Amino acid sequence: MAGPARLCVTNQKGGVGKTTVAINLAGALNELDREVLFVDLDPQGNATEGLGLLEAYDAEPPTLLDALVEPTDVSRSELVYDHEEMDVVPSNVDMNAAEATLAPEDDGATRLDTLLTELETGYDVVVVDCPPNLGQVTDNALIATENLVIPALAESTSKRSLELLFDYVGALEMDYDAEIEPRALVANRIETTREADEMLEWFDEALPDVPLYRIRKRVALQRAFAEGTSAFAVEEEIDMCERFLELADQLVETLEPMEVNA
Numbered sequence: 001m002a003g004p005a006r007l008c009v010t011n012q013k014g015g016v017g018k019t020t021v022a023i024n025l026a027g028a029l030n031e032l033d034r035e036v037l038f039v040d041l042d043p044q045g046n047a048t049e050g051l052g053l054l055e056a057y058d059a060e061p062p063t064l065l066d067a068l069v070e071p072t073d074v075s076r077s078e079l080v081y082d083h084e085e086m087d088v089v090p091s092n093v094d095m096n097a098a099e100a101t102l103a104p105e106d107d108g109a110t111r112l113d114t115l116l117t118e119l120e121t122g123y124d125v126v127v128v129d130c131p132p133n134l135g136q137v138t139d140n141a142l143i144a145t146e147n148l149v150i151p152a153l154a155e156s157t158s159k160r161s162l163e164l165l166f167d168y169v170g171a172l173e174m175d176y177d178a179e180i181e182p183r184a185l186v187a188n189r190i191e192t193t194r195e196a197d198e199m200l201e202w203f204d205e206a207l208p209d210v211p212l213y214r215i216r217k218r219v220a221l222q223r224a225f226a227e228g229t230s231a232f233a234v235e236e237e238i239d240m241c242e243r244f245l246e247l248a249d250q251l252v253e254t255l256e257p258m259e260v261n262a
């Protein structure tokens, strides 16, 4: 039986909207009746907080790091938390040691792949939120999922961060004989400025094969985060939900047939 589709939301630049996109994409997939497993790999645990699971961030071991160290020796019930829209593997304060703990190991970058194989039965899609840096933890996400959703601000600084990301991914593909594909680019926190318009054009021209989604700056997305859910589970209607649904729909269309044929 084929496993679920896996994807990660990644960009080594901080504050570009990885966590916001990851949570709302997961919420949109839930709206499309997909069973979602959300994994917060960022040691800072922002997604864990934004899904209302802050108590898990300080939970006693075994934590996500223990599970990455011993991926075949995990207790699903101790690792996976319930959320009204999805199941969540929260981050934990001890993930701050993950770079140093996993780095010396030969298979240090393939632990998440092994762990997901243990955990993902019964889910349709696994969504992984990445930390804001390149290193062993992000490598784990890239190798385990091989499918990237890349948020980027509609600012000129994004040109260089995307170049760095693609160079890095290219090197990792060679090292691990992997095929890692960008599946969507999410221009995020868009405001009505000339720089934003120019960057949206640049995204289209520089990455013609990667579907581009446009998420505008909306304080309502921050309010949903503060309520511990995606924008789909709050009372107020948020216009960007439609964009997240389009993104979710396209990813499902692209990734699910591949899983069936795998």
Ligand SMILES: Nc1ncnc2c1ncn2[C@@H]1O[C@H](COP(=O)(O)OP(=O)(O)O)[C@@H](O)[C@H]1O
Binding pocket: 013, 014, 015, 016, 017, 018, 019, 020, 021, 046, 132, 188, 189, 190, 215, 216, 217, 218, 219, 221, 222, 225
């Ligand atoms: N479309 C948006 N509109 C308004 N605020 C946003 C939007 N996307 C992200 N933010 C805010 O910007 C900050 C950084 O976003 P976040 O998703 O945490 O980025 P990252 O995970 O890449 O560090 C957060 O305070 C978040 O609420």
Ligand SMILES: [Mg+2]
Binding pocket: 018, 019, 020, 042, 046, 047, 130
């Ligand atoms: Mg984040």
